[in-house]
Amino acid sequence: MSSPRRPRPRSYDPAKVRAALDGQVRVVCEAVDALCAAPDARARLDAPTRLGEWTVRELIAHLVRALESLSRRSGTQDARVRAEITLTDYVNSVSSRAGEIAAAASAGAAELAAAEPAAVAARLREAAGKLAAGAAGTDPAAVVPTAAGAMTVADFLLTRLLEIVVHADDLAAATGTPLRHDRQALAAVTRVLADTLAAKAPGGSVEVRIPPFAVVQCVAGPRHTRGTPQNVVETDPLTWLRLATGRLNWADATEEAAVTASGERADISGQLPLLT
Structure with missing residues:
Protein backbone atom coordinates (compact mmCIF):
# COMPACT_ATOMS: atom_id res chain seq x y z
CA MET A 1 0.00 0.00 0.00
CA ASP A 182 -7.61 40.30 14.79
CA ARG A 183 -10.00 38.09 12.79
CA GLN A 184 -7.71 37.60 9.79
CA ALA A 185 -4.76 36.85 12.06
CA LEU A 186 -6.70 34.17 13.92
CA ALA A 187 -7.95 32.76 10.61
CA ALA A 188 -4.45 32.46 9.14
CA VAL A 189 -2.99 30.86 12.27
CA THR A 190 -5.91 28.40 12.48
CA ARG A 191 -5.18 27.32 8.90
CA VAL A 192 -1.42 27.09 9.44
CA LEU A 193 -1.91 24.77 12.41
CA ALA A 194 -4.59 22.72 10.64
CA ASP A 195 -2.29 22.26 7.66
CA THR A 196 0.53 21.27 10.00
CA LEU A 197 -1.67 18.49 11.38
CA ALA A 198 -2.54 17.32 7.86
CA ALA A 199 1.17 17.23 6.96
CA LYS A 200 2.13 15.45 10.20
CA ALA A 201 -0.57 12.79 9.86
CA PRO A 202 -1.32 12.58 6.12
CA GLY A 203 -4.41 10.69 5.08
CA GLY A 204 -8.14 11.05 4.66
CA SER A 205 -9.82 8.99 7.35
CA VAL A 206 -10.54 11.88 9.74
CA GLU A 207 -12.01 15.27 8.91
CA VAL A 208 -11.05 18.10 11.26
CA ARG A 209 -13.36 21.10 11.14
CA ILE A 210 -12.51 24.44 12.72
CA PRO A 211 -15.32 26.73 11.59
CA PRO A 212 -15.37 29.23 10.11
CA PHE A 213 -11.72 29.08 9.07
CA ALA A 214 -10.48 25.60 8.19
CA VAL A 215 -11.34 22.02 7.25
CA VAL A 216 -8.61 19.42 6.68
CA GLN A 217 -8.46 15.67 6.26
CA CYS A 218 -5.78 13.67 8.01
CA VAL A 219 -4.74 10.30 9.47
CA ALA A 220 -4.01 7.29 7.30
CA GLY A 221 -6.87 4.86 6.75
CA PRO A 222 -10.07 4.52 4.72
CA ARG A 223 -10.63 7.74 2.83
CA HIS A 224 -13.94 9.55 2.96
CA THR A 225 -15.23 10.42 -0.53
CA ARG A 226 -18.90 11.38 -0.28
CA GLY A 227 -21.69 11.97 2.20
CA THR A 228 -21.15 12.48 5.90
CA PRO A 229 -17.60 11.55 7.02
CA GLN A 230 -17.42 8.63 9.47
CA ASN A 231 -14.77 10.30 11.64
CA VAL A 232 -15.18 13.99 12.40
CA VAL A 233 -13.48 16.31 14.87
CA GLU A 234 -14.90 19.80 15.33
CA THR A 235 -13.87 22.68 17.54
CA ASP A 236 -13.58 26.47 17.60
CA PRO A 237 -10.44 28.40 16.57
CA LEU A 238 -9.21 29.29 20.07
CA THR A 239 -9.67 25.76 21.39
CA TRP A 240 -7.80 24.47 18.33
CA LEU A 241 -5.00 26.97 18.95
CA ARG A 242 -4.65 25.74 22.54
CA LEU A 243 -4.79 22.06 21.60
CA ALA A 244 -2.24 22.49 18.82
CA THR A 245 0.21 24.33 21.06
CA GLY A 246 -0.18 22.18 24.18
CA ARG A 247 -2.02 24.81 26.22
CA LEU A 248 -5.00 22.45 26.51
CA ASN A 249 -5.05 18.67 26.46
CA TRP A 250 -7.43 16.51 24.47
CA ALA A 251 -9.07 14.82 27.46
CA ASP A 252 -9.99 18.11 29.12
CA ALA A 253 -11.21 19.62 25.84
CA THR A 254 -13.51 16.69 25.09
CA GLU A 255 -14.76 16.48 28.67
CA GLU A 256 -15.64 20.18 28.59
CA ALA A 257 -17.32 19.69 25.18
CA ALA A 258 -14.95 22.23 23.66
CA VAL A 259 -14.22 19.51 21.09
CA THR A 260 -16.64 17.01 19.57
CA ALA A 261 -15.17 13.83 18.12
CA SER A 262 -17.37 11.25 16.41
CA GLY A 263 -16.22 7.97 14.90
CA GLU A 264 -13.86 5.24 16.06
CA ARG A 265 -10.82 6.96 14.49
CA ALA A 266 -11.67 10.49 15.60
CA ASP A 267 -9.39 10.54 18.65
CA ILE A 268 -6.40 12.57 17.37
CA SER A 269 -4.80 13.06 20.80
CA GLY A 270 -1.79 11.08 19.62
CA GLN A 271 -1.03 13.77 17.04
CA LEU A 272 -1.20 16.66 19.55
CA PRO A 273 0.29 19.01 20.44
CA LEU A 274 1.82 20.11 17.16
CA LEU A 275 4.21 22.51 18.90
CA THR A 276 4.92 23.54 22.46
Whole structure:
Protein backbone atom coordinates (compact mmCIF):
# COMPACT_ATOMS: atom_id res chain seq x y z
CA MET A 1 0.00 0.00 0.00
CA SER A 2 1.36 3.41 -0.94
CA SER A 3 1.93 6.08 1.67
CA PRO A 4 -0.80 8.75 2.03
CA ARG A 5 -0.16 11.73 -0.17
CA ARG A 6 0.80 14.86 1.70
CA PRO A 7 -1.53 17.81 1.10
CA ARG A 8 -0.38 20.64 -1.14
CA PRO A 9 0.81 23.72 0.76
CA ARG A 10 -1.79 26.44 1.12
CA SER A 11 -0.92 29.81 -0.38
CA TYR A 12 -1.24 33.08 1.51
CA ASP A 13 -1.46 36.60 0.08
CA PRO A 14 1.56 38.50 1.52
CA ALA A 15 -0.40 41.76 1.62
CA LYS A 16 -3.16 40.13 3.67
CA VAL A 17 -0.60 38.56 5.99
CA ARG A 18 1.00 41.97 6.60
CA ALA A 19 -2.43 43.47 7.30
CA ALA A 20 -3.22 40.65 9.73
CA LEU A 21 0.13 41.18 11.44
CA ASP A 22 -0.55 44.90 11.79
CA GLY A 23 -3.97 44.20 13.27
CA GLN A 24 -2.81 41.55 15.73
CA VAL A 25 0.24 43.53 16.85
CA ARG A 26 -2.01 46.53 17.47
CA VAL A 27 -4.25 44.38 19.69
CA VAL A 28 -1.28 43.13 21.71
CA CYS A 29 0.30 46.58 22.08
CA GLU A 30 -2.98 48.02 23.33
CA ALA A 31 -3.29 45.20 25.87
CA VAL A 32 0.26 45.76 27.12
CA ASP A 33 -0.27 49.54 27.23
CA ALA A 34 -3.30 49.01 29.49
CA LEU A 35 -1.42 46.51 31.65
CA CYS A 36 1.55 48.84 32.11
CA ALA A 37 -0.66 51.82 32.92
CA ALA A 38 -2.38 50.01 35.80
CA PRO A 39 -1.54 51.10 39.36
CA ASP A 40 -0.28 47.59 40.14
CA ALA A 41 1.62 47.24 36.88
CA ARG A 42 4.89 46.07 38.46
CA ALA A 43 3.17 43.23 40.31
CA ARG A 44 1.25 42.25 37.19
CA LEU A 45 4.44 42.18 35.09
CA ASP A 46 6.01 39.84 37.65
CA ALA A 47 2.99 37.53 37.71
CA PRO A 48 3.37 33.95 36.42
CA THR A 49 2.16 32.69 33.06
CA ARG A 50 1.22 29.20 31.90
CA LEU A 51 4.63 28.98 30.16
CA GLY A 52 6.66 27.27 32.84
CA GLU A 53 8.80 29.78 34.73
CA TRP A 54 8.10 32.72 32.44
CA THR A 55 6.59 35.81 34.02
CA VAL A 56 4.43 38.28 32.11
CA ARG A 57 7.50 40.50 31.75
CA GLU A 58 9.44 37.61 30.16
CA LEU A 59 6.53 36.86 27.86
CA ILE A 60 6.56 40.47 26.66
CA ALA A 61 10.33 40.29 26.23
CA HIS A 62 9.84 37.24 24.02
CA LEU A 63 7.28 39.15 21.97
CA VAL A 64 9.79 41.97 21.52
CA ARG A 65 12.34 39.52 20.11
CA ALA A 66 9.72 37.94 17.86
CA LEU A 67 8.73 41.33 16.45
CA GLU A 68 12.33 42.41 15.88
CA SER A 69 13.47 39.14 14.32
CA LEU A 70 12.82 40.18 10.71
CA SER A 71 14.91 43.33 11.06
CA ARG A 72 17.75 41.27 12.60
CA ARG A 73 17.69 38.85 9.68
CA SER A 74 17.11 41.26 6.80
CA GLY A 75 20.71 42.44 6.86
CA THR A 76 21.93 38.89 6.27
CA GLN A 77 20.00 38.26 3.05
CA ASP A 78 21.93 36.66 0.23
CA ALA A 79 20.43 36.63 -3.26
CA ARG A 80 22.28 33.39 -4.03
CA VAL A 81 20.58 31.47 -1.21
CA ARG A 82 17.36 29.58 -1.89
CA ALA A 83 14.70 28.64 0.61
CA GLU A 84 15.54 25.39 2.39
CA ILE A 85 12.40 24.93 4.46
CA THR A 86 8.69 25.56 4.17
CA LEU A 87 6.33 27.09 6.67
CA THR A 88 5.26 23.60 7.82
CA ASP A 89 8.89 22.57 8.28
CA TYR A 90 9.47 25.59 10.51
CA VAL A 91 6.40 24.91 12.64
CA ASN A 92 7.41 21.26 13.01
CA SER A 93 10.85 22.32 14.25
CA VAL A 94 9.61 24.52 17.10
CA SER A 95 9.32 21.77 19.72
CA SER A 96 12.86 20.55 19.04
CA ARG A 97 14.18 24.10 19.59
CA ALA A 98 12.37 24.71 22.89
CA GLY A 99 15.60 25.05 24.88
CA GLU A 100 17.06 27.53 22.42
CA ILE A 101 13.85 29.58 22.41
CA ALA A 102 13.75 29.65 26.22
CA ALA A 103 17.37 30.82 26.38
CA ALA A 104 16.67 33.62 23.93
CA ALA A 105 13.63 34.66 25.95
CA SER A 106 15.72 34.81 29.12
CA ALA A 107 18.29 37.00 27.37
CA GLY A 108 15.55 39.33 26.18
CA ALA A 109 13.99 39.45 29.63
CA ALA A 110 17.29 40.63 31.12
CA GLU A 111 17.00 43.77 29.02
CA LEU A 112 13.60 44.56 30.51
CA ALA A 113 14.22 43.21 34.02
CA ALA A 114 14.63 46.59 35.67
CA ALA A 115 12.54 48.62 33.24
CA GLU A 116 9.65 50.68 34.50
CA PRO A 117 6.24 49.50 33.23
CA ALA A 118 5.94 52.45 30.83
CA ALA A 119 9.33 51.57 29.34
CA VAL A 120 8.22 47.95 28.84
CA ALA A 121 5.19 49.10 26.86
CA ALA A 122 7.30 51.55 24.86
CA ARG A 123 9.83 48.83 24.04
CA LEU A 124 7.10 46.61 22.62
CA ARG A 125 5.78 49.45 20.47
CA GLU A 126 9.31 50.14 19.23
CA ALA A 127 9.64 46.50 18.20
CA ALA A 128 6.24 46.65 16.50
CA GLY A 129 7.43 49.60 14.44
CA LYS A 130 10.51 47.65 13.33
CA LEU A 131 8.38 44.74 12.19
CA ALA A 132 6.01 46.98 10.24
CA ALA A 133 8.91 48.75 8.54
CA GLY A 134 10.66 45.49 7.74
CA ALA A 135 7.54 43.80 6.39
CA ALA A 136 6.68 46.77 4.18
CA GLY A 137 10.22 47.22 2.86
CA THR A 138 11.23 43.62 2.14
CA ASP A 139 10.40 41.53 -0.92
CA PRO A 140 8.16 38.61 0.20
CA ALA A 141 10.11 36.32 -2.14
CA ALA A 142 13.46 37.21 -0.55
CA VAL A 143 15.11 34.55 1.59
CA VAL A 144 16.20 35.05 5.19
CA PRO A 145 18.08 32.68 7.53
CA THR A 146 16.33 31.16 10.55
CA ALA A 147 17.44 28.71 13.23
CA ALA A 148 15.59 25.96 11.34
CA GLY A 149 16.93 26.88 7.88
CA ALA A 150 16.54 29.55 5.21
CA MET A 151 12.97 30.47 4.28
CA THR A 152 11.13 33.11 2.28
CA VAL A 153 10.14 36.36 3.94
CA ALA A 154 6.49 35.56 3.11
CA ASP A 155 6.68 32.34 5.11
CA PHE A 156 8.73 33.95 7.88
CA LEU A 157 6.06 36.63 8.37
CA LEU A 158 3.52 33.86 8.84
CA THR A 159 5.70 32.44 11.63
CA ARG A 160 5.67 35.89 13.26
CA LEU A 161 1.89 35.93 13.00
CA LEU A 162 1.77 32.51 14.64
CA GLU A 163 3.99 33.72 17.49
CA ILE A 164 1.94 36.85 18.10
CA VAL A 165 -1.44 35.11 18.08
CA VAL A 166 -0.32 32.22 20.31
CA HIS A 167 1.38 34.50 22.83
CA ALA A 168 -1.48 36.99 22.80
CA ASP A 169 -3.62 34.13 24.11
CA ASP A 170 -0.94 33.40 26.72
CA LEU A 171 -1.00 37.06 27.75
CA ALA A 172 -4.78 37.02 28.09
CA ALA A 173 -4.61 33.87 30.22
CA ALA A 174 -1.90 35.32 32.48
CA THR A 175 -3.64 38.65 33.06
CA GLY A 176 -7.21 37.40 33.17
CA THR A 177 -8.16 40.05 30.63
CA PRO A 178 -9.90 38.77 27.48
CA LEU A 179 -8.19 39.83 24.27
CA ARG A 180 -10.01 40.20 20.97
CA HIS A 181 -7.76 38.78 18.25
CA ASP A 182 -7.61 40.30 14.79
CA ARG A 183 -10.00 38.09 12.79
CA GLN A 184 -7.71 37.60 9.79
CA ALA A 185 -4.76 36.85 12.06
CA LEU A 186 -6.70 34.17 13.92
CA ALA A 187 -7.95 32.76 10.61
CA ALA A 188 -4.45 32.46 9.14
CA VAL A 189 -2.99 30.86 12.27
CA THR A 190 -5.91 28.40 12.48
CA ARG A 191 -5.18 27.32 8.90
CA VAL A 192 -1.42 27.09 9.44
CA LEU A 193 -1.91 24.77 12.41
CA ALA A 194 -4.59 22.72 10.64
CA ASP A 195 -2.29 22.26 7.66
CA THR A 196 0.53 21.27 10.00
CA LEU A 197 -1.67 18.49 11.38
CA ALA A 198 -2.54 17.32 7.86
CA ALA A 199 1.17 17.23 6.96
CA LYS A 200 2.13 15.45 10.20
CA ALA A 201 -0.57 12.79 9.86
CA PRO A 202 -1.32 12.58 6.12
CA GLY A 203 -4.41 10.69 5.08
CA GLY A 204 -8.14 11.05 4.66
CA SER A 205 -9.82 8.99 7.35
CA VAL A 206 -10.54 11.88 9.74
CA GLU A 207 -12.01 15.27 8.91
CA VAL A 208 -11.05 18.10 11.26
CA ARG A 209 -13.36 21.10 11.14
CA ILE A 210 -12.51 24.44 12.72
CA PRO A 211 -15.32 26.73 11.59
CA PRO A 212 -15.37 29.23 10.11
CA PHE A 213 -11.72 29.08 9.07
CA ALA A 214 -10.48 25.60 8.19
CA VAL A 215 -11.34 22.02 7.25
CA VAL A 216 -8.61 19.42 6.68
CA GLN A 217 -8.46 15.67 6.26
CA CYS A 218 -5.78 13.67 8.01
CA VAL A 219 -4.74 10.30 9.47
CA ALA A 220 -4.01 7.29 7.30
CA GLY A 221 -6.87 4.86 6.75
CA PRO A 222 -10.07 4.52 4.72
CA ARG A 223 -10.63 7.74 2.83
CA HIS A 224 -13.94 9.55 2.96
CA THR A 225 -15.23 10.42 -0.53
CA ARG A 226 -18.90 11.38 -0.28
CA GLY A 227 -21.69 11.97 2.20
CA THR A 228 -21.15 12.48 5.90
CA PRO A 229 -17.60 11.55 7.02
CA GLN A 230 -17.42 8.63 9.47
CA ASN A 231 -14.77 10.30 11.64
CA VAL A 232 -15.18 13.99 12.40
CA VAL A 233 -13.48 16.31 14.87
CA GLU A 234 -14.90 19.80 15.33
CA THR A 235 -13.87 22.68 17.54
CA ASP A 236 -13.58 26.47 17.60
CA PRO A 237 -10.44 28.40 16.57
CA LEU A 238 -9.21 29.29 20.07
CA THR A 239 -9.67 25.76 21.39
CA TRP A 240 -7.80 24.47 18.33
CA LEU A 241 -5.00 26.97 18.95
CA ARG A 242 -4.65 25.74 22.54
CA LEU A 243 -4.79 22.06 21.60
CA ALA A 244 -2.24 22.49 18.82
CA THR A 245 0.21 24.33 21.06
CA GLY A 246 -0.18 22.18 24.18
CA ARG A 247 -2.02 24.81 26.22
CA LEU A 248 -5.00 22.45 26.51
CA ASN A 249 -5.05 18.67 26.46
CA TRP A 250 -7.43 16.51 24.47
CA ALA A 251 -9.07 14.82 27.46
CA ASP A 252 -9.99 18.11 29.12
CA ALA A 253 -11.21 19.62 25.84
CA THR A 254 -13.51 16.69 25.09
CA GLU A 255 -14.76 16.48 28.67
CA GLU A 256 -15.64 20.18 28.59
CA ALA A 257 -17.32 19.69 25.18
CA ALA A 258 -14.95 22.23 23.66
CA VAL A 259 -14.22 19.51 21.09
CA THR A 260 -16.64 17.01 19.57
CA ALA A 261 -15.17 13.83 18.12
CA SER A 262 -17.37 11.25 16.41
CA GLY A 263 -16.22 7.97 14.90
CA GLU A 264 -13.86 5.24 16.06
CA ARG A 265 -10.82 6.96 14.49
CA ALA A 266 -11.67 10.49 15.60
CA ASP A 267 -9.39 10.54 18.65
CA ILE A 268 -6.40 12.57 17.37
CA SER A 269 -4.80 13.06 20.80
CA GLY A 270 -1.79 11.08 19.62
CA GLN A 271 -1.03 13.77 17.04
CA LEU A 272 -1.20 16.66 19.55
CA PRO A 273 0.29 19.01 20.44
CA LEU A 274 1.82 20.11 17.16
CA LEU A 275 4.21 22.51 18.90
CA THR A 276 4.92 23.54 22.46
